Structure formats: C-alpha cells, structure tokens
Amino acid sequence: xxxxxxxxxxxxxxxxxxxxxxxxxxxxxxxxxxxxxxxxxxxxxxxxxxxxxxxxxxxxxxxxxxxxxxxxxxxxxxxxxxxxxxxxxxxxxxxxxxxxxxxxxxxxxxxxxxxxxxxxxxxxxxxxxxxxxxxxxxxxxxxxxxxxxxxxxxxxxxxxxxxxxxxxxxxxxxxxxxxxxxxxxxxxxxxxxxxxxxxxxxxxxxxxxxxxxxxxxxxxxxxxxxxxxxxxxxxxxxxxxxxxxxxxxxxxxxxxxxxxxxxxxxxxxxxxxxxxxxxxxxxxxxxxxxxxxxxxxxxxxxxxxxxxxxxxxxxxxxxxxxxxxxxxxxxxxxxxxxxxxxxxxxxxxxxxxxxxxxxxxxxxxxxxxxxxxxxxxxxxxxxxxxxxxxxxxxxxxxxxxxxxxxxxxxxxxxxxxxxxxxxxxxxxxxxxxxxxxxxxxxxxxxxxxxxxxxxxxxxxxxxxxx
Amino acid sequence: xxxxxxxxxxxxxxxxxxxxxxxxxxxxxxxxxxxxxxxxxxxxxxxxxxxxxxxxxxxxxxxxxxxxxxxxxxxxxxxxxxxxxxxxxxxxxxxxxxxxxxxxxxxxxxxxxxxxxxxxxxxxxxxxxxxxxxxxxxxxxxxxxxxxxxxxxxxxxxxxxxxxxxxxxxxxxxxxxxxxxxxxxxxxxxxxxxxxxxxxxxxxxxxxxxxxxxxxxx
Numbered sequence: 110x111x112x113x114x115x116x117x118x119x120x121x122x123x124x125x126x127x128x129x130x131x132x133x134x135x136x137x138x139x140x141x142x143x144x145x146x147x148x149x150x151x152x153x154x155x156x157x158x159x160x161x162x163x164x165x166x167x168x169x170x171x172x173x174x175x176x177x178x179x180x181x182x183x184x185x186x187x188x189x190x191x192x193x194x195x196x197x198x199x200x201x202x203x204x205x206x207x208x209x210x211x212x213x214x215x216x217x218x219x220x221x222x223x224x225x226x227x228x229x230x231x232x233x234x235x236x237x238x239x240x241x242x243x244x245x246x247x248x249x250x251x252x253x254x255x256x257x258x259x260x261x262x263x264x265x266x267x268x269x270x271x272x273x274x275x276x277x278x279x280x281x282x283x284x285x286x287x288x289x290x291x292x293x294x295x296x297x298x299x300x301x302x303x304x305x306x307x308x309x310x311x312x313x314x315x316x317x318x319x320x321x322x323x324x325x326x327x328x329x330x331x332x333x334x335x336x337x338x339x340x341x342x343x344x345x346x347x348x349x350x351x352x353x354x355x356x357x358x359x360x361x362x363x364x365x366x367x368x369x370x371x372x373x374x375x376x377x378x379x380x381x382x383x384x385x386x387x388x389x390x391x392x393x394x395x396x397x398x399x400x401x402x403x404x405x406x407x408x409x410x411x412x413x414x415x416x417x418x419x420x421x422x423x424x425x426x427x428x429x430x431x432x433x434x435x436x437x438x439x440x441x442x443x444x445x446x447x448x449x450x451x452x453x454x455x456x457x458x459x460x461x462x463x464x465x466x467x468x469x470x471x472x473x474x475x476x477x478x479x480x481x482x483x484x485x486x487x488x489x490x491x492x493x494x495x496x497x498x499x500x501x502x503x504x505x506x507x508x509x510x511x512x513x514x515x516x517x518x519x520x521x522x523x524x525x526x527x528x529x530x531x532x533x534x535x536x537x538x539x540x541x542x543x544x545x546x547x548x549x550x551x552x553x554x555x556x557x558x559x560x561x562x563x564x565x566x567x568x569x570x571x572x573x574x575x
Numbered sequence: 576x577x578x579x580x581x582x583x584x585x586x587x588x589x590x591x592x593x594x595x596x597x598x599x600x601x602x603x604x605x606x607x608x609x610x611x612x613x614x615x616x617x618x619x620x621x622x623x624x625x626x627x628x629x630x631x632x633x634x635x636x637x638x639x640x641x642x643x644x645x646x647x648x649x650x651x652x653x654x655x656x657x658x659x660x661x662x663x664x665x666x667x668x669x670x671x672x673x674x675x676x677x678x679x680x681x682x683x684x685x686x687x688x689x690x691x692x693x694x695x696x697x698x699x700x701x702x703x704x705x706x707x708x709x710x711x712x713x714x715x716x717x718x719x720x721x722x723x724x725x726x727x728x729x730x731x732x733x734x735x736x737x738x739x740x741x742x743x744x745x746x747x748x749x750x751x752x753x754x755x756x757x758x759x760x761x762x763x764x765x766x767x768x769x770x771x772x773x774x775x776x777x778x779x780x781x782x783x784x785x786x787x788x789x790x791x792x793x
C-alpha cells in the first residue's frame with residue numbers, strides 16, 4: 110500500500126522515515142550499554158542483543174533477579190524488551206522470540222521439553238528452508254528434535270537424521286541447515302559470535318574551579334590539554350586526525366571547535382597553533398567552566414626518535430603542518446591536488462582531492478593529446494568567423510578583442526559520454542590555435558551544423574597553452 | 576629568491592615562464608636529486624582563477640604532475656598568507672603564486688615579508704602578477720613576459736609550435752636588465768637566437784591545387 114492510500118484510510122497516521130544505518134548505530138550503543146550485565150555482548154541485527162552472563166548472575170542476586178533488572182532498566186529507557194536466559198545463544202534467541210517473556214533455561218535440565226513447543230522458525234533459519242520444512246510437515250522443534258539423537262529409539266532416529274542430512278547436504282551455512290542450527294541450540298556445536306568492543310576515544314578535560322573569561326587563561330588551559338592529549342595519544346601509539354575542543358559555559362551553552370589534520374600528528378605546538386585561530390570568536394559570557402579535548406579520529410603513528418642534532422638546524426614546518434595551517438584558515442576544500450579521472454571530457458578528466466589521499470589508479474595519458482597549461486572553470490563563449498561551418502576558424506572575438514587565427518591544428522573530436530549525458534549532448538571539435546601575437550588558445554566547436562541536436566554550433570574557449 | 580613575473584591574464588605565459596624558471600633554478604642548484612620528490616605549492620586567488628584558469632594536470636610537465644599542491648584562496652590576503660606559510664615549509668621545492676591586479680594587501684611591506692621569508696628558509700617564490708602595474712615591490716628579479724610567435728613545427732607547419740616568450744628582465748638586483756626570447760624546449764629553458772632558425776625546408780610538401788588522388792591518376 111502506498112503512503113498516500115494509507116493516509117486516505119487513516120488520516121492521523123504518523124510517518125517516520127526509515128533509517129537502517131541509524132538503527133544499527135543505536136543497536137550498537139545498546140549492546141555496549143548492555144555490557145553492564147556481562148563481560149561481553151554481540152549484536153543480533155536488526156533488533157536483538159546477546160549478552161554473555163556466564164558466572165555473572167550472582168552479582169544481581171540470581172538469574173530471576175537479573176532478568177527483572179534487565180526489563181526494569183529497559184523500561185526506564187522507554188524500550189520494550191523480551192528477555193530470556195539460556196545456556197546457548199541459540200536457545201536464548203529462541204526463548205526470547207517465541208517463549209513467554211522472562212523464561213529461564215537452567216543448564217542441567219533437559220532443554221527439549223521446554224523448547225519442543227516452539228516453531229521451527231525459532232532456529233533462525235532462512236525463509237526458503239522454513240518453507241521446505243513446512244512442506245515436510247515439520248512445524249515444531251519437538252518434531253525436529255526426534256532426529257537429534259536424544260529420543261527413545263536410536264536406530265530410527267539415526268535413519269531420520271540421515272535422511273534430513275542428505276536433504277540439506279549442500280548447505281554449510283548455519284542459517285540454511287536446520288540440523289546445524291539444532292546442534293547449535295543444544296550446545297553440541299560451537300557458535301562463534303562477534304563481540305562488540307568499545308574503543309574509547311582519547312579524551313582529556315579540565316574542570317575549572319573558577320570560570321575563565323579571558324583569552325590568555327583559555328590559551329593556557331588549551332596548552333595543558335594539548336600536552337595531556339599528546340601523552341594520551343602516545344600511550345596508545347596513535348596520532349590525531351580530527352580534534353574536537355568542547356567549551357562548557359556557565360550558562361549551559363556548549364561551544365565546539367573542530368579541526369581536521371592532513372596527517373596523524375602528536376605535536377602539542379601544532380595543535381595549539383591550529384586552535385588559536387579558531388578561538389578568536391569564542392564568546393566567554395559569564396565564563397567557561399569545563400574544557401574538553403577529544404580526538405574523534407586517530408590513526409596509528411609510531412613513536413619516533415627525536416633527533417637532537419638536526420632539530421636545531423632544520424627550521425621550517427613539515428608539509429603536513431603547512432597543509433593543516435592552510436586548511437584551518439582557508440577551509441579544507443581550498444587545499445587540493447589535481448588527480449586524473451577516467452573521462453575524455455577535459456573538465457571531467459581532472460578532479461581535485463585532499464593532498465595526502467592516495468592516488469586512484471588511472472590509465473596513462475596519451476602523449477599526442479596535447480592539453481593546455483591552464484583550463485578555465487567554465488568554458489568562455491566566443492564569436493567565431495569561419496569560411497565554412499565545419500572548417501577552421503579564421504577570426505574570433507574574446508573578451509572584447511578580435512584576434513586573427515594564424516595557425517591551427519585540429520580538430521580533435523571528443524564525443525559526448527552517452528552513458529552519462531542526455532542523448533542530445535553535442536560532440537566537441539577541439540582546435541589548438543595561435544593568433545598573430547603568438548598567444549596560444551584551446552577552443553572548441555560544440556556540435557556540427559547538421560547533427561540535428563540544436564541550431565548552429567557554438568564556439569567556446571576552454572584553455573590557454575603555455 | 577623572490578621574483579615577480581608580470582603577464583596578461585589572457586595568455587598562460589606568466590605561469591609557464593614561472594614554471595620554466597623554477598625548474599631551471601632547481602636543476603641549476605644541483606639539488607634536483609634531493610628536491611625531485613618535493614612538492615610544489617601553487618597558490619591562486621579567486622580573481623586569478625576566474626580570469627586565468629586553473630592548472631590542468633595533463634598540460635603540466637610530466638615530473639610535476641604528481642607533486643603539485645594547489646591552493647585556491649578567496650582573497651589576496653588569504654593568498655599572501657598561503658604563500659608565506661608555503662615559504663616556511665621545508666618540504667616544498669618552490670612556491671608559485673598568481674595574484675590578479677594590484678590588490679591593496681600586496682603592498683611593499685607584504686612583498687618585503689615574502690622576500691625575507693623566502694631568503695630565510697631558502698625556498699624560491701615565483702609570483703605571477705596578472706594584469707598588474709609594476710608598483711613598488713621588494714622582489715629580487717622582476718620580469719615582464721608576453722607570448723611570441725612560435726617556430727613552425729617540422730611536420731605540420733600550419734600548427735602552433737612549442738612555447739616561446741618575449742621575456743624582459745626590467746629590474747634585478749644582481750643582473751643588468753635585458754630582453755630575451757626564451758623557449759622551453761624539452762623542459763629546459765633556453766634563449767632563442769636568430770641563427771636558431773627553423774628547419775630550412777618543409778618536410779611535408781604542400782599539395783597545391785591537386786589532391787593526392789588526382790596525382791595518383793595522372
């Protein structure tokens with residue numbers, strides 16, 4: 110049903126856009142938060158979290174109390190939860206999804222009576238496997254458990270299990286093989302889970318007894334923070350790529366200043382210098398009481414030996430520091446390097462990227478395709494006199510002056526990129542020309558007179574040769 | 576160390592001569608081996624980009640293509656800041672700047688700052704002044720350049736030839752002023768002399784009045 114149809118039926122419908130990435134991020138946070146009940150936890154997208162509480166239940170006063178604590182904690186956050194406790198992750202998943210809330214499976218009791226009534230969907234199987242099982246008449250776990258080797262007649266069971274194994278013999282993924290899932294649920298086969306690990310960002314902060322209102326004090330605190338940050342980064346063997354400075358004012362306002370660095374760095378002086386230009390517009394108000402420096406993006410950076418002799422004679426900054434200083438004042442988009450792109454259209458054949466990003470692989474350039482030294486951002490329209498519409502240009506007017514064309518080479522024909530442009534895009538014929546004073550230009554004619562894609566072709570000047 | 580090149584923004588001669596002089600200076604100083612891998616900083620202000628265009632990767636000399644860092648500054652003040660930061664950086668081979676017109680920010684004091692920074696850190700600055708009047712400046716060498724008619728290429732005399740410029744050194748501290756016709760043959764800058772005439776004969780004979788097909792039939 111379309112949203113419009115649904116709204117006709119029920120006008121007071123509340124609509125929220127779906128955000129799968131945001132949901133996953135929230136689930137990840139929830140999994141980390143859930144580590145309060147056990148040493149590690151794993152994600153079960155889209156809506157589940159598995160926590161290993163082995164040997165931890167007595168800290169909460171038993172397993173019942175643990176589950177009560179879980180449901181209370183989630184309810185306090187405004188979340189509805191179905192919790193269950195079992196010796197294996199598979200059994201816990203099955204109970205949480207298909208059993209009454211708060212079910213606990215004790216390790217030494219036989220799991221089958223408790224699980225036998227659950228549908229086979231409790232095995233976390235794919236849709237098509239469920240269909241196969243339904244067609245085989247297996248709907249409950251108890252019916253599948255007849256082949257698990259626990260029942261009364263081992264002979265009969267072995268035969269039934271063999272038949273089922275043959276039916277699913279090509280399936281090695283657990284989600285496609287009910288026998289594998291059943292064994293995981295019963296704990297006969299290990300089931301590795303990917304735990305969620307918190308990686309705390311390096312963070313240092315200062316709580317100030319007396320709120321500061323003056324710039325020189327602020328600089329002093331920022332210097333202390335930068336030195337602390339350098340120590341924190343050094344301990345982890347990392348360098349900062351992005352730094353965020355948070356300033357908490359007395360009236361509750363939070364000011365954030367963020368800088369990005371071109372290369373991982375651990376130099377306090379460099380950080381201070383970059384922040385100094387960003388702190389000019391800070392309104393202290395009634396004072397700043399907490400200052401926090403956080404490195405939200407850091408990269409491994411090996412410890413290096415300080416060279417005592419050459420440090421004194423090598424003056425000047427490194428290239429990364431220079432790029433950082435330029436980027437902080439001019440913006441990150443202003444400092445770039447040209448890279449070749451896979452295209453024949455001259456303005457698309459060249460892109461600009463950050464100076465230290467790795468170069469993408471490109472095909473070599475053909476040396477006979479001569480390109481100008483300078484290229485205009487937008488080709489400038491020119492008025493051209495020619496002997497015949499598809500012949501050489503003879504004279505043209507650009508920026509208010511008429512220039513005679515003395516020498517010409519061309520055309521170099523560049524067809525439009527049909528996989529990217531509309532079918533009415535016109536081809537370009539490029540000419541290298543030189544006027545009577547020796548100025549060398551790169552001009553093109555857009556389209557042909559009889560290509561049926563518009564009127565008479567227009568002329569543009571796109572570049573200047575050395 | 577600090578040189579200025581005055582050129583029109585309707586031709587790329589200014590930037591081309593700056594590149595050629597920079598490469599020439601690097602080659603002459605014998606540091607080509609050590610400075611080969613170093614980056615070149617190219618700073619342009621917004622007016623220079625709008626009127627003179629940006630550098631084109633495929634049109635640059637092949638050894639410069641992978642070590643060019645381009646800075647697009649909004650104002651002449653930002654461009655001067657970028658030039659000075661570039662001069663302070665020890666990992667750069669040279670700094671090329673392009674500033675259009677005579678902005679107020681580029682005063683004698685500003686140019687003196689640039690000269691001192693360039694001399695202190697030993698990095699050459701080539702400042703291209705597009706459509707500018709030669710006002711007061713502390714540049715050590717000041718050039719004026721315009722395009723010259725190129726020599727005829729051997730295989731297609733009707734095509735534009737390799738880059739040639741009329742260069743005039745009109746003020747220099749350690750050199751008498753002079754005028755030269757320079758060309759950038761195979762990446763080395765050299766003066767073009769009168770004896771350096773093009774090929775005495777055209778290797779491609781014109782087919783006047785008769786097409787090749789008619790000639791074959793005859």
